[in-house]
Amino acid sequence: GQQVMQIPQYQHVQEGEDFTTYCNSSTTLSNIQWYKQRPGGHPVFLIQLVKSGEVKKQKRLTFQFGEAKKNSSLHITATQTTDVGTYFCAGQGGSEKLVFGKGTKLTVNP
């Protein structure tokens, strides 16, 4: 079945440093979604990418969908303490259900 791999599992940064998490699918995706889960909270939807090579920005967050629609990345510029949490990618292929990666837990040292 479809698998979604996400790396790294953990990332510790100093406030102001950049952060990137990567997501790779075993199959071609129809879309990929990104979620953020704050400590003790529930996953919250950030964005959905649908088109090959698509790049979307939300303030300091940049999301990219690969040309082959099998990989994606989330890049945060100049991290802040409010960025702390676990970031999940979730890929969907055709009529398959959304499959979540295991997430990247980001900690930011002030």
Add this chain to the structure above:
Amino acid sequence: IAGITQAPTSQILAAGRRMTLRCTQDMRHNAMYWYRQDLGLGLRLIHYSNTAGTTGKGEVPDGYSVSRANTDDFPLTLASAVPSQTSVYFCASSLFGSSEQYFGPGTRLTVT
């Protein structure tokens, strides 16, 4: 209510007992989902429902059952709880199967 709610917030349950986790949404979403979240394993789909009256199995359905009698409610039942079902359970909904999912606050379940 606005959004998606879950009950109870947390529960300690003796092994072998039956338990139903409740989930209600007021967004008139067609699709609903149940996930379990375990440390290091991310979110794993237990069961889903694309529309009222239909349900389907996810990645880890064994030991769980669901029903979808109406649009708003999607209860998850553990017929006979086992310690390996200790987890945080999240209910989610989406307008359609391919659209963004909205998650409830979660139920922390401990089976002893």
